Amino acid sequence: MFYFLDFVGTIAFTMSGALTAMSKKLDPFGVFIIAFVTAVGGGTLRDVMIGRTPVGWMLDLNYVYVIFLGFVLSIIFRKKFDRLRTSLFLFDTVGLGVFTLIGLEKGINIGLHPVICIALGTITACFGGVIRDILCNDIPVIFRREIYATICILGGMLFFMLREFNLDKDILYITTSIFIIVIRLMAVKFKWYLPTLEPK
Amino acid sequence: MFYFLDFVGTIAFTMSGALTAMSKKLDPFGVFIIAFVTAVGGGTLRDVMIGRTPVGWMLDLNYVYVIFLGFVLSIIFRKKFDRLRTSLFLFDTVGLGVFTLIGLEKGINIGLHPVICIALGTITACFGGVIRDILCNDIPVIFRREIYATICILGGMLFFMLREFNLDKDILYITTSIFIIVIRLMAVKFKWYLPTLEPK
Amino acid sequence: MFYFLDFVGTIAFTMSGALTAMSKKLDPFGVFIIAFVTAVGGGTLRDVMIGRTPVGWMLDLNYVYVIFLGFVLSIIFRKKFDRLRTSLFLFDTVGLGVFTLIGLEKGINIGLHPVICIALGTITACFGGVIRDILCNDIPVIFRREIYATICILGGMLFFMLREFNLDKDILYITTSIFIIVIRLMAVKFKWYLPTLEPK
Numbered sequence: 001m002f003y004f005l006d007f008v009g010t011i012a013f014t015m016s017g018a019l020t021a022m023s024k025k026l027d028p029f030g031v032f033i034i035a036f037v038t039a040v041g042g043g044t045l046r047d048v049m050i051g052r053t054p055v056g057w058m059l060d061l062n063y064v065y066v067i068f069l070g071f072v073l074s075i076i077f078r079k080k081f082d083r084l085r086t087s088l089f090l091f092d093t094v095g096l097g098v099f100t101l102i103g104l105e106k107g108i109n110i111g112l113h114p115v116i117c118i119a120l121g122t123i124t125a126c127f128g129g130v131i132r133d134i135l136c137n138d139i140p141v142i143f144r145r146e147i148y149a150t151i152c153i154l155g156g157m158l159f160f161m162l163r164e165f166n167l168d169k170d171i172l173y174i175t176t177s178i179f180i181i182v183i184r185l186m187a188v189k190f191k192w193y194l195p196t197l198e199p200k
Numbered sequence: 201m202f203y204f205l206d207f208v209g210t211i212a213f214t215m216s217g218a219l220t221a222m223s224k225k226l227d228p229f230g231v232f233i234i235a236f237v238t239a240v241g242g243g244t245l246r247d248v249m250i251g252r253t254p255v256g257w258m259l260d261l262n263y264v265y266v267i268f269l270g271f272v273l274s275i276i277f278r279k280k281f282d283r284l285r286t287s288l289f290l291f292d293t294v295g296l297g298v299f300t301l302i303g304l305e306k307g308i309n310i311g312l313h314p315v316i317c318i319a320l321g322t323i324t325a326c327f328g329g330v331i332r333d334i335l336c337n338d339i340p341v342i343f344r345r346e347i348y349a350t351i352c353i354l355g356g357m358l359f360f361m362l363r364e365f366n367l368d369k370d371i372l373y374i375t376t377s378i379f380i381i382v383i384r385l386m387a388v389k390f391k392w393y394l395p396t397l398e399p400k
Numbered sequence: 401m402f403y404f405l406d407f408v409g410t411i412a413f414t415m416s417g418a419l420t421a422m423s424k425k426l427d428p429f430g431v432f433i434i435a436f437v438t439a440v441g442g443g444t445l446r447d448v449m450i451g452r453t454p455v456g457w458m459l460d461l462n463y464v465y466v467i468f469l470g471f472v473l474s475i476i477f478r479k480k481f482d483r484l485r486t487s488l489f490l491f492d493t494v495g496l497g498v499f500t501l502i503g504l505e506k507g508i509n510i511g512l513h514p515v516i517c518i519a520l521g522t523i524t525a526c527f528g529g530v531i532r533d534i535l536c537n538d539i540p541v542i543f544r545r546e547i548y549a550t551i552c553i554l555g556g557m558l559f560f561m562l563r564e565f566n567l568d569k570d571i572l573y574i575t576t577s578i579f580i581i582v583i584r585l586m587a588v589k590f591k592w593y594l595p596t597l598e599p600k
Contacts, residue, residue, distance in 0.1 A: 021543070027594040029550050030543025044449065049244065051253025053451025058516045116258045130335070135530070137539045139337045143221070143230025150229050194227040249444065251453025316458045330535070339537045343421070343430025350429050394427040 005177075006102065007066045009095025013039040014070030015088055017132045022078055024136050034135055035071050039063070041128035046103055046120050050110060093184045097177035099125035100152045104159055118156030125152045147187050147194055155180035205377075206302065207266045209295025213239040214270030216292055217332045222278055224336050234335055235271050239263070241328035246303055246320050250310060293384045297377035299325040300352045304359055318356030325352045347387050347394055355380035405577075406502065407466045409495025413439040414470030415488055417532045422478055424536050434535055435471050439463070441528035446503055446520050450510060493584045497577035499525040500552045504559055518556030525552045547587050547594055555580035 017038025021031040040057045047055040057063040077084060103124030107117030126142050126149045133140040142148045159176040167175075186192070217238025221231040240257045247255040257263040277284060303324030307317030326342050326349045333340040342348045359376040367375075386392070417438025421431040440457045447455040457463040477484060503524030507517030526542050526549045533540040542548045559576045567575075586592070 022596075024539065025596045026539075026543045027547075027596050029547070029594060030540075033543060033549070048248055048448050049253065049255050049258070051251070051451070053449065054510065054512065054516075055449050058449070058512055058519075061513055061515060064515055064519075110254065112254065112258055113261055115261060115264055116254075119258075119264075134334060134534060135540060135543070137337065137537065139224065139226075140230075140335060143226045143233065143335070147227075147229070149233070194229060196225045196227050248448050249453065249455050249458070251451070310454065312454065312458055313461055315461060315464055316454075319458075319464075334534060337537065339424065339426075340430075340535060343426045343433065343535070347427075347429070349433070394429060396422075396425045396427050 005094060005098045007062070008091055009098045010039045010063060010066050011070040011073075012088060012091030012095045013099075013128055014067045015074045016092055016129070018071055018074035019078075019088075020132055020136055022074070028075070031074070032071050034132055035074065036067050037135065038128045038132040039067050039070070041131040042099060042124045042126060043102070043128075045127050045131075046106060046124045049123075050106065050112075050120070052106065052110075089188070093181050096125050096148070096152065096184060097155070097180040100155050100180055101159070101173055101177055104156055114156075114160045118153055118160075121156045122149050122152040125149075147192055148184075150194065151180055151183050151187065154183065205294060205298045207262070208291055209298045210239045210263060210266050211270040211273075212288060212291030212295045213299075213328050214267045215274045215288055216329070218271055218274035219278075219288075220332055220336055222274070228275070231274070232271050234332055235274065236267050237335065238328045238332040239267050239270070241331040242299060242324045242326060243302070243328075245327050245331075246306060246324045249323075250306065250312075250320070252306065252310075289388070293381050296325050296348070296352065296384055297355070297380035300355050300380055301359070301373055301377055304356055314356075314360045318353055318360075321356045322349050322352040325349075347392055348384075350394065351380055351383050351387065354383065405494060405498045407462070408491055409498045410439045410463060410466050411470040411473075412488060412491030412495045413499075413528055414467045415474045416492055416529070418471055418474035419478075419488075420532055420536055422474070428475070431474070432471050434532055435474065436467050437535065438528045438532040439467050439470070441531040442499060442524045442526060443502070443528075445527050445531075446506060446524045449523075450506065450512075450520070452506065452510075489588070493581050496525050496548070496552065496584055497555070497580040500555050500580055501559070501573055501577055504556055514556075514560045518553055518560070521556045522549050522552040525549075547592055548584075550594065551580055551583050551587065554583065 014035045017035035018031050020038075021034035026034065040055075040063060043057070044055045047053060100121040103121035104117045106124075107120040112120070129142055129148075130140040155176050158179050159172065162172055162175060214235045217235035218231050220238075221234035226234065240255075240263060243257070244255045247253060300321040303321035304317045306324075307320040312320070329342055329348075330340040355376050358379055359372065362372055362375060414435045417435035418431050420438075421434035426434065440455075440463060443457070444455045447453060500521040503521035504517050506524075507520040512520070529542055530540040555576050558579050559572065562572055562575060
């Protein structure tokens with residue numbers, strides 16, 4: 001189940017990368033690389049920083065297949081992205097929830113402090129998009145609008161609070177994922193955002 | 201003492217990151233991430249390249265607290281940065297000296313060649329700022345003006361020359377740090393810079 | 401022989417980095433860093449992702465010397481780059497062939513799947529240039545034109561096909577390298593490129 005949702009998130013992130021790259025008029029190889037990096041970038045950065053190498057996607061070819069599928073779908077449906085925007089947004093939100101939990105779990109497995117685990121969850125969920133935007137020469141979108149990463153941090157905090165109650169692991173995971181997904185949906189629906197801070 | 205100065209440098213680098221991010225009108229989360237990355241980016245890159253994982257800040261929460269403090273101070277004093285510019289510059293210069301030595305030491309500890317140790321010192325001191333500028337979509341400032349990184353290299357060379365004399369370790373560290381700090385102050389005061397090289 | 405070609409590729413990549421940095425009017429230190437990163441960036445990224453640390457260039461000072469040589473040559477001949485363009489292009493193409501094979505080999509050595517090995521070959525050959533372009537604040541050139549990275553992937557596929565025939569290792573390496581070099585020369589001569597994909 002969790003593994004299945006991981007692939008849903010991976011496909012959504014792949015397609016978000018491919019879409020961004022195509023709008024920059026890159027060639028198909030460039031589109032593929034940026035799609036790939038968007039999907040695996042956050043997890044790769046996390047794995048490299050905690051010393052879990054070779055990094056995840058190198059040891060499980062299913063990621064490569066899923067990303068290739070997402071890339072092909074992006075090319076086929078590239079004229080219809082406007083109509084697909086809602087589905088893609090839902091996929092992306094599932095990815096956000098699932099990737100945050102995967103990052104949290106990797107940190108817990110090697111005994112890191114909860115604060116660091118939350119950082120790892122946020123990195124896993126958000127830095128694929130950060131690397132995508134750097135490669136496309138934009139200031140990363142998550143630094144500019146929507147409370148995207150902030151939700152990962154809140155979700156991570158909820159996770160560690162609920163964990164104190166010795167809940168069943170599955171319930172803990174499902175509750176946190178649903179919390180992240182619901183808050184994200186509400187944030188976009190009601191246009192929640194953080195005020196910008198300007199010097200002077 | 202050295203540990204204390206490490207935090208002075210970390211706070212200065214945090215504030216330099218926060219200031220840059222605020223001037224780009226990022227939201228508070230974006231400001232926090234860029235402040236964080238500016239402070240720990242150089243050390244993280246060094247640790248990842250020498251295989252010292254999980255990277256430093258994941259194992260010592262004090263860095264997270266100090267960065268959070270620097271972030272809060274940046275927000276409180278954001279209207280007064282002009283007046284604080286001199287203090288910030290002094291902090292930053294202390295950071296430059298201390299971070300260079302930390303990088304040198306990590307390289308020596310795992311038996312790398314002095315040339316590589318100097319590279320590690322320079323990476324530790326300068327690449328937080330490089331990553332900050334990439335995330336903010338600028339060409340890194342250290343590539344464009346001031347002899348910032350060049351001073352780290354000179355400091356590293358001095359370190360290995362003095363080391364031949366079997367000086368006490370503390371004296372060696374203090375001398376090199378002060379050298380880096382003084383040269384940096386002089387470089388800015390007397391506007392020393394390297395000429396640009398242009399093809400054709 | 402292979403080691404010698406590795407240095408030819410390293411020098412060519414160094415000079416391509418130095419040239420790009422000089423055209424952005426960076427100072428000499430900035431030029432050196434970008435030249436260095438262009439030469440070792442792909443291999444560093446590969447080593448970090450497979451956990452082969454400290455990364456390659458830290459353990460073999462010859463890389464540092466070769467890069468320094470390439471940097472000095474770039475400065476001396478910076479007014480003559482137009483006339484040197486053909487030689488540089490040939491060097492760069494040799495680098496592409498050799499670096500792809502080095503990446504493939506590292507992946508095979510630690511028992512990764514051929515698909516992942518091909519990814520490692522492509523990363524080794526292409527990501528130095530990607531990091532160069534990011535540091536210079538451009539969208540990476542390999543995502544925009546020429547079938548640069550695509551050739552690494554084709555070369556990697558040929559390598560694994562030929563490997564089935566139990567060829568002598570030297571013949572396998574030479575054949576693949578020559579294939580990559582010839583295809584690249586033809587691609588540039590006949591202006592082969594991939595069509596861009598645009599949404600809507």
